[in-house]
């Protein structure tokens with residue numbers, strides 16, 4: 001049994017996953033796993049997609065790499081825009097970050113996304129694509145939607161996750 005939980009932090013690109021994970025990792029000691037980086041470093045992909053400027057992820061290779069990293073033993077913050085490929089048995093909490101369209105537009109423009117990629121991500125956020133995926137893949141009670149428009153929200157979200165973590169540990173030590 002895990003003595004530390006695994007938490008997925010997911011959402012549309014630009015929603016604030018890295019920002020949240022870094023702060024949660026700093027305050028709780030959970031390990032930040034940036035999946036994009038793992039895909040690149042461990043070559044869990046089938047090449048580069050020029051149109052999207054991103055790796056074509058090979059999910060089997062990725063899951064193998066993560067299993068080698070002992071994710072199932074717990075203590076990880078899984079930072080990625082997709083969440084539904086991880087086995088349910090690995091995951092204790094799924095945080096889906098949400099953001100207002102105009103704020104997301106500004107953040108992605110700053111990242112110099114192409115018009116097409118920008119529009120697709122805005123559509124995805126408006127249509128709640130990642131929230132639906134999370135709800136389909138995991139039990140309702142472990143999926144939590146949090147907003148990430150402001151720095152104050154980062155602070156309150158992180159505080160909330162810290163309390164959840166304390167409770168999770170209490171529940172397991174009796």
Ligand SMILES: Nc1ncnc2c1ncn2[C@@H]1O[C@H](COP(=O)(O)OP(=O)(O)O)[C@@H](O)[C@H]1O
Pocket residue numbers: 011012013014015016017018019020107147148149150151152153154
């Ligand atoms: N809640 C927030 N309030 C203000 N700025 C934020 C917030 N979340 C993220 N940002 C800013 O938005 C940009 C994208 O955040 P990032 O954490 O890299 O998103 P993601 O990892 O989801 O792609 C960064 O410049 C970050 O500082």
